[in-house]
Amino acid sequence: MEHEKTTFSQKLQKFGAFLAGMVIPNIGAFIGFGLITAFFLETGWTPNAKLANLISPILNSLLPILIGHTGGKMVGGDRGGVIGALVTVGAIVAVPGTPMFLAAMILGPASGWCIKKFDAAVDGKIPGGFEMIVNNFSLGIIGGILCCVAYLVFGPVMDTVTQVLTNGVNWIVSHNVLPLSAIFVEPAKVLFLNNALDHGIFGPIGYEQVKTLGHSALFLLVPNPGTGLGLLLAYWFFGKGEMKEAAPGMILIHFFGGIHEVYFPYVLANPLTIIGMIAGGIAGTGTFTLLNVGTVATPSPGSIFSVLALSPKSSMIGVIAGVAISCAVSFVINAFFVKRMVAKGKGEASLGPSVIPKEAMGSSASSTSDAVTNDASLGVAGLDLTNVKKIVVACDAGMGSSAMSAAALKKKVKAADLPVEVINTAISKIPDDTDLVITHKELTGTAKAAQPNKQHLSITNYLQAPEYDELVERLKNR
16 A cells, blocks of 8 residues: 555646746746746836836736747757747637636647657658758648647637636635645645646636736735744744754745745654644635735745845735744644654654655665665665766756755865766756666656656755765775
8 A cells, every 4th residue: 555655646746847847947038037026016116107018918818828838948959949839838828818827738838849849750851951841841831730720629628728727716715615625735745746746737727816916815825925924933942952953044945945845854853843834824824815815927936035026016015914924833843743853852853864754755675774774775885886877866847855965965076076967957958868866765766766766865854864975985995
C-alpha cells in the first residue's frame, strides 16, 4: 500500500511539474502584466486610461500564447513551440475577451506532440534538398488544421469548462468556503505540489476573476508567506538547537526571498505543525475573502515584496492584514507544538534526517546513512564519482530551492578547485549529459522516473545539506 501511495505521489508531482513548467519560464511576463494592472487599472496606484489599454491584450492574447508556445516546446522542441503558439491562437480567437490559459495548457503540448510524431514518422525518408520545404509546409499544414479545430471545437468547449470552474469558485467565495481550501493546500505544499496548485489550478481561474473584479484572492492561496513566517518564528522563539539557530536565516529566505521550500523540513520534522499551517491558511484566506482583496497576478516567488507589488491600491491594507493574521494564527498554534517537541527532548535535533520521520518522507528504507539515498541506498558512499563532470540540482520548477542549493554546492566546488559544473534545473529538463542528479528526498522518485539511467543523490534539506561536504571531499580524492 505504501508503494502505491508513493507511486501516486510521484505521478502527481510529475504532472504538477509539467503544468508549472509551462508557466514558470513566463513568470516575468506575468509579473509585467501584474505591475501594469496594479498601476494603471482604474482602481490601481496611478490610474491611466490609455496605458490600461495594454491590460486586456496581454491577459487575453500574449500570456496564453506564451504558455502554448512553452508547452509545445517542452514536448516537440522549437517546432513544437511554434505550432503550440499557432494552435493556441485558434482558441483565443474563438472566445474573445477570455483568458484561455487552460486551453493553452492542453493545446500547446498536444500540438507539440503531433509535430513530434510527424517528424519521427518522416525521419530519414525526406529526399535530399527537400528538408526545409517539408519542415515548413508540414508545420504550416498541421498547425493550420489544428488551429481551425481549436477555433471551431476546442475553444468553445474550454470556454464552457472555464466558466463552470469560475462559477464554482465564485460560489465557493460567496458562501465563504474558500478558506477551507487550506485543508488540502498546506499539506500539498509540503509535498512539493505548491507550483502545481499555484500555476496549474488557481492561476488560470484567478485571471478569469481579474477580468471582472480587478484582483483575485486565489493568487494568494499558495504564495501567502504569512503561514510559513509564523511557523519559523515559533521555532526561533521556542525551539532549540540547529532548528532554532537556522530559523532567522530561513525567515529571510522565505519571507523576503519567497522560497517557501525552506520551511518544509520544519513541518516534516514535527508533522503536528501542519495543523498550525492549516489554521493560519484558513485565517489568512478568510481575511482576504472577507475584505474582498487579492492580487492582480500570481506572486512568484512568494515573497512579501511580490505580494505587495502585485496588490492594487484598494487591496493593499487587506492583503497586509491577511498575511499578518495568518502569521499570528500559525505562530500561536505552532508555538504549542514546538514547545511540545522540546519538552519531549527532541528540540536539539537538527534539520537533517534525524528529525524527519521516514513515514513523513515517504520512505521505508533503513540504512546506515538515512541522510541520503540513491540507487544503491548507500548515500554519497554509493556513488561512482570517477567521471562526474556535471552535477544538476533539480526541483519541480527549476527555480527557487534548487537554485539556492546549487549555489551552495557550486561555492564548495569552486573553493575546492574542482573541474565540475554545477547547475540547477527543473526535473523535466535535466540535460542528457548530466552525471549526477541531486534532489530533495520527496522528489527523488520523480527524478529517477525522468532520468532512470543517471546517478541520483537525495538530500533532506536544500539549504543545509551535509551531504555536499562529503560529496566534495570524495570528488577531491577520486
